[in-house]
Amino acid sequence: MIxxxxxxxxxxAQSTDLVVATDGSGDYASIQAAVDAATDGDRIVIKxxxxxxxxxxxxxxxxxAPQGAMVTNTSAVNRSAGLLIxxxxxxxVRGLTITGWTYGVSAARTDGxxxxxxxxxxxxxxxxMALDQATGQWTVQDTTIRTIxxxxxxxxxxxxxxxxxxxxxxxxxxxxxxETTGDWMVTDSQIEQVDEDGINTGAxxxxxxxxxxxxxxxxxxxxxxxxxxxxxxxxxxxxxxDSVTDGMTFYDASANLTVTDATITNVTDSGLSVSGADGxxxxxxxxxxxxxxxGIDAYQATGGQVRNATITDARRGINLYATGGDWTVAxxxxxxxxxxxxxxxxxxxGTPLVRNVTIKKADRGLSFVASEADWTVTTTTVTGxxxxxxxxxxxxxxxxxxxxxxxxxxxxxxxxxxxAVTGNxxxxxxxxxxxxxxxFNGSGGAAIGNLVVEPYYADTGQTTLGSSTDAGPTITTASxxxxxxxxxxxxxxxxxxxxxxxxxxxxxxxxxxADVDASALAAGAGFEPIGTQASxxxxxxxxxxxxxxxxxxxxxxSDNVGxxxxxxxxxxxxxxxxxxxxxxxxxxxxxxxWNVGTVRNVSVEGQVNGTANVGxxxxxxxxxxxxxxxxxxxxxxxxxxxxxxxxxxxxxxxxESYATARVNGSEDxxxxxxVNVAHTVVERSYATGRVTGTxxxxxxxxxxxxxxxxxxxxxxxxxxxxxDxxxxxxTTGDGATVTASYWDTEASGQxxxxxxxxxxxxxAMTGTAAETNMTGLAFGNEWTTTDRYPxxxxxxxxxxxxxxxPLVARFGGEDGRVGNLDVxxxxxxxxxxxxxxxxxxxxxxxxQLVNRANQ
Numbered sequence: 001m002i003x004x005x006x007x008x009x010x011x012x013a014q015s016t017d018l019v020v021a022t023d024g025s026g027d028y029a030s031i032q033a034a035v036d037a038a039t040d041g042d043r044i045v046i047k048x049x050x051x052x053x054x055x056x057x058x059x060x061x062x063x064x065a066p067q068g069a070m071v072t073n074t075s076a077v078n079r080s081a082g083l084l085i086x087x088x089x090x091x092x093v094r095g096l097t098i099t100g101w102t103y104g105v106s107a108a109r110t111d112g113x114x115x116x117x118x119x120x121x122x123x124x125x126x127x128x129m130a131l132d133q134a135t136g137q138w139t140v141q142d143t144t145i146r147t148i149x150x151x152x153x154x155x156x157x158x159x160x161x162x163x164x165x166x167x168x169x170x171x172x173x174x175x176x177x178x179e180t181t182g183d184w185m186v187t188d189s190q191i192e193q194v195d196e197d198g199i200n201t202g203a204x205x206x207x208x209x210x211x212x213x214x215x216x217x218x219x220x221x222x223x224x225x226x227x228x229x230x231x232x233x234x235x236x237x238x239x240x241x242d243s244v245t246d247g248m249t250f251y252d253a254s255a256n257l258t259v260t261d262a263t264i265t266n267v268t269d270s271g272l273s274v275s276g277a278d279g280x281x282x283x284x285x286x287x288x289x290x291x292x293x294x295g296i297d298a299y300q301a302t303g304g305q306v307r308n309a310t311i312t313d314a315r316r317g318i319n320l321y322a323t324g325g326d327w328t329v330a331x332x333x334x335x336x337x338x339x340x341x342x343x344x345x346x347x348x349x350g351t352p353l354v355r356n357v358t359i360k361k362a363d364r365g366l367s368f369v370a371s372e373a374d375w376t377v378t379t380t381t382v383t384g385x386x387x388x389x390x391x392x393x394x395x396x397x398x399x400x401x402x403x404x405x406x407x408x409x410x411x412x413x414x415x416x417x418x419x420a421v422t423g424n425x426x427x428x429x430x431x432x433x434x435x436x437x438x439x440f441n442g443s444g445g446a447a448i449g450n451l452v453v454e455p456y457y458a459d460t461g462q463t464t465l466g467s468s469t470d471a472g473p474t475i476t477t478a479s480x481x482x483x484x485x486x487x488x489x490x491x492x493x494x495x496x497x498x499x500x501x502x503x504x505x506x507x508x509x510x511x512x513x514a515d516v517d518a519s520a521l522a523a524g525a526g527f528e529p530i531g532t533q534a535s536x537x538x539x540x541x542x543x544x545x546x547x548x549x550x551x552x553x554x555x556x557x558s559d560n561v562g563x564x565x566x567x568x569x570x571x572x573x574x575x576x577x578x579x580x581x582x583x584x585x586x587x588x589x590x591x592x593x594w595n596v597g598t599v600r601n602v603s604v605e606g607q608v609n610g611t612a613n614v615g616x617x618x619x620x621x622x623x624x625x626x627x628x629x630x631x632x633x634x635x636x637x638x639x640x641x642x643x644x645x646x647x648x649x650x651x652x653x654x655x656e657s658y659a660t661a662r663v664n665g666s667e668d669x670x671x672x673x674x675v676n677v678a679h680t681v682v683e684r685s686y687a688t689g690r691v692t693g694t695x696x697x698x699x700x701x702x703x704x705x706x707x708x709x710x711x712x713x714x715x716x717x718x719x720x721x722x723x724d725x726x727x728x729x730x731t732t733g734d735g736a737t738v739t740a741s742y743w744d745t746e747a748s749g750q751x752x753x754x755x756x757x758x759x760x761x762x763x764a765m766t767g768t769a770a771e772t773n774m775t776g777l778a779f780g781n782e783w784t785t786t787d788r789y790p791x792x793x794x795x796x797x798x799x800x801x802x803x804x805x806p807l808v809a810r811f812g813g814e815d816g817r818v819g820n821l822d823v824x825x826x827x828x829x830x831x832x833x834x835x836x837x838x839x840x841x842x843x844x845x846x847x848q849l850v851n852r853a854n855q
Contacts, residue, residue: 413445543575740776
């Protein structure tokens, strides 16, 4: 069959379908005969059957076996490869089963962009696929390779290959990527029952390659090996390795390696090794269980980061023996190890940092024996050790152990015998109200050797200082806090009192060392905001994902009100505020009154009240707010937003943020932002809270003017107002733009919006339908679909907004649900003739509300 492409009535190109059938019903009886007869662009359709032949392809043709067909070998054929691709040919091969050859497929030294898909290769005497030195952007996908003597896929010295959804079972080795270059990928694949390595990226390789969403199980040697990798920024992501000798090895690698979201279990050596690595390596969000040697082995490595690791049941947790550079271990849990939880002794140099680590049941929690480094351990808890929690014997560098806890209160907590430098072990909890025993006078865990321990904490919450001689110093200035206020060693804030002394050094670096209960500061006017317009906060505040609870500020006559009143070039990140109650006049926010800096990865929940420029996170933004969320209520008169009241100043940006808060005001009221003005940007953000106002009221932004930009956004909350009311934007003008943005016409109750926004029904904005109908959102990158409205990909735990329901949008809480209080308020409104959302409440409304609440 011949097919043609017709343009303007003229056939300009044509291709032919050539049919191959062993029973003579096709155009050809052999595949090779059809290939020889074909020209570039032709399709060869192979009917079911067994074809005893080898196939050579030198053309850009498609071979497809819709019902499957077998290509097999006999002694009469006398060829090594079942399918052989040559030179720069770019064929597409689908649906074949290739069995009984030395090589199932050979495409060695090709440079074309060929594809092999939906193919099964079995019983190869050497390799399933021999692709060595193929330099084109080739693809192998949806393919099964089993019972292979050598490599499932040999991709030695290849460039830019793509291996997707490939299963390799029962082979000598899985995938050989030795000495590869370029940005190749192995994704969505499974390798099982191999004698040697699952995947070997090998020595001399370089490039920004990716191994993702892949499982390696039952490998006789290493799950993933990348030793001596020279350069590039390779990534291993969402990978499971189970029942192997070594989980992953990257010995002596110089690349900027990232291993993230990995699970390694049941290994007879180490879970992950970067020993000798001298690149900027990062290991994060990794779980290692049942490792006969180290959970993570970084022996003699330089620098590096280990974050959010969980290691259980190993000989040693993390081996950092003889390392150098400024490495960090943070937010990590190590449990049930036979020897050291973290071993950083014997010649370790540099300035290592251990932060927010929990070690349970080890011989030694942390060992710095004979370390030469200037090391710091902070916000760390060690329990259940048989030898000591921290061993600092014979150390020669400066060392600090602070804001940490040894709650067992028995045995040796810290052994600093023969330490050359006096260690600073102040501001720790030793398991007793009177401090450590050993060389000191308390009854807690023993502290022995060359160290100081005062002041220490007298309680597990680290809120009360004690001393063996007196009540200890009072915290009155930032210098009284643990740390030195630098980037490497920030002042640590553990309680509400410590929050208050930030005001004494507005340019320093601070970090939360624990969750903070701020409710004790609620009396009178409550907490005094940090920084004013005359003396702004200019430092860094890193919440380390801790929570500040119960912050109360009652200053209705003051401007610039929030935890931080006014910032200038400051950085505030990774902090979460809950149950805030904030009142001020202008520029009022839960976190910041007026932001002139960077705010990143924050969330605020509670009630914020003011007159103008009011938002749950910030009253006014004049720089950057990104990855922020707001819940609760924002109440004001003018310029009120669920997240930020006023987004104002050249290039001020709000991105990747959302608000579920209820917003009430009079003029310029928006679910996310009240006013977006003067060359500012709101992008990749959404709002689902109920918005009520009078003039310029929008589900996302109340007023968007003076060259301001809104793009990749949506709104899905009830919107009520009198003049210039819009489902997404109330008012826009003066060169302002709205693009790639949407609102729910049903949930909002609004059929119009200012700007170039698109109104859709709830069903078109929820579930997988959103990707079809909301094409302006970058799904797969910044956005993801859910069974509800689209969510931002960074949102933790796939927490997503509730599906659109006009009733819920009108009556429900900020969490998108209807509760008993909502029903009671509706009943009261119905009995008194009142309104909710600007409309009277009917008996049918109440009946439906009861049904929602019961759900």
